[in-house]
Amino acid sequence: MQDLEIYIRDLEAGAVHHWLESHVKQLVLDDNNVASVTKGTAVFGEAFLKITLYPQAFGKRFTSLLIEGEQLPWNSDLECARSAWRTIDTEIRCSPGEWKEGESAEDEKWWRLDSRGEQLVVWN
Template sequence: MQDLEIYIRDIKPGAVSGWLEGQLDQLQLDDSDVSSVMKGTAIHNGERVRITLYPGAFGKRFTSLVMEGERLPWNTDLECARSAWRAVETEVRCSPGDWKEGEPVEEDKWWRLDHRGEQQVVWN
């Protein structure tokens, strides 16, 4: 099972579904109201993908997007964040590596993608 997680700042209604429609098949995600948790599904290479949006992450301005499935269109959080940035045109962040639930966080650096480019930053 593969999972990817990115954080999108000041997300607009419909932005995630608009982006993912071009990446996944049979997308079922209603993100017209981005004020509460949203769940959806899609298909990629014949495999089911679970999609969850969690608004209010990291100081309320970010929405966490989690995608889980056997096959996803991207191999890393950073690849996913790059694709999202091109589509949603607002700041996108993701973790720098292959951190797994329960492991200690080695450093406070995150990838930030925005109009200034890609940078590793401390989240604050």
Template sequence: MDELELDDSDVSSVMKGSALYDGTRIRITLYPGAFGKRYTSLVIEGDALPWNSDLDCARSAWRSMDTEIRCSSGEWQEGQPVEDEKWWRLDKRGEQLVVWN
């Protein structure tokens, strides 16, 4: 990314910002304490992203952070039930489709 701007004045609530990638502005939203305060959720939106899929982005995050990463396996949207939804989990055991809970 060429440039990153986040409004980080209050990290206990949703943080919104933007970044410049390859000359195109992308939107970034960070949800600390997501899903019962156990996870932080990151949403990256834009017309031109460096990944072809959520899983490609998760793989990049896993390589960079070496911590468990979860991402949507498809078209899940915020607010939809997750009880039966499968998610990708990337960790030291590899990549697995798992039920969130």
């Protein structure tokens, strides 16, 4: 199982569904209430996807989006973040891919995509 994870700032209701519907088939995701954990499904290629939104990740302003499956629409978190940013048009963050579960993330650099461009930044 592979996964993609991005963090969306100030997520608006319906935004993730609107973005994903042009990238996957059979999308079942009701993201009209972005204040609670939301689970959905979709199909990409022949693979089943699990989609989960976790509000208030890294503080109150970010929602974590996790997409899991054997085959994914993007090859990396950064490609996923770029696609999301083009449609959702709010700050998107993702890991640069070096972090491993259990390692300290204190000084971890994250990709931040927003109107200023793409930059590696410390989360805070």
